[in-house]
Amino acid sequence: MSGESIDNDPVELSDLINRVLDKGAVIAGSITISVADIDLIQLDLTIVLTAIETARASERRRRALEAAE
């Protein structure tokens, strides 16, 4: 289940935040989420996602160069 499978995969972590912070039943009570806190978490994830995208782009460029040679 989800609790066991969530590791440090940025896609799973991003989805965890989207699921747990934005979805789920809202019962009465206190629900105060600091936007700054979420932004910090999001910033971390964006950096990781961007790093992965950059790595993938580099790999694609490398393969394209190899294919052209």
Added chain:
Amino acid sequence: MATYLYCIGNDLNTAPPTLPGIDGVPVRALHATGLAAWVSHVAEVPVTPTLERMKAHDAVCAAALEQGETPLPVRFGQTFPDDAAAADAIASRRPTIRERLGRLAGCVELRIVVTRGREVRERGGVVSQDEGAGDLEARPGRGTAFLRRLARQGRADLAREVGCEEIRHAVRHGAAAYIVEQQRCEAARGVAYFPVLVRRSQLGASRAAIAASLPSEGIEAALLGPFPPYSFTGDV
């Protein structure tokens, strides 16, 4: 000490004795006139979201799902002054909660997450989402580089959302026999996604049918789950 709420069910009468919740505090069952919830004590209110706390919240809801009944997962961060206040709040919404639990019984949520869309066609030519990623130093100025970076990001976001809609359409037709309910595409935090509700008894076949419906050409997508049905709780 405030009471932190994780999930609600008809039969969540006992929590696993060693199940840790937010900040490692043990989870316990709370009875609320015919319903039961899993809760734990929290010292800090409001509960500041951290990845560890969000993982703990999700793990508790997942543990409830593993017990057998599909629970009604609660959004992160909901606290009450004490157990009595939490039980009162749940009891006052009993008819709606019962209706939701009945609708979601025997189901789980799967999520299709799109991390990259197809390359965007612009002004008659194909523009890669990564165009110029490695040569920012060659740009004439920081402002221009910043604007171009924004444009690239915008193209990538748009490509993800278009890809997500394409996959949603394909899944709706290719896996129609297994989908109980399907939500619209949303974009947040660097991904585009949509959730589907499927029967637990058909989980394997549902995953296979959805996976087979995913177009792979140029779109990077992941099928995640099963999860408690966070996206299908509706307003309570």
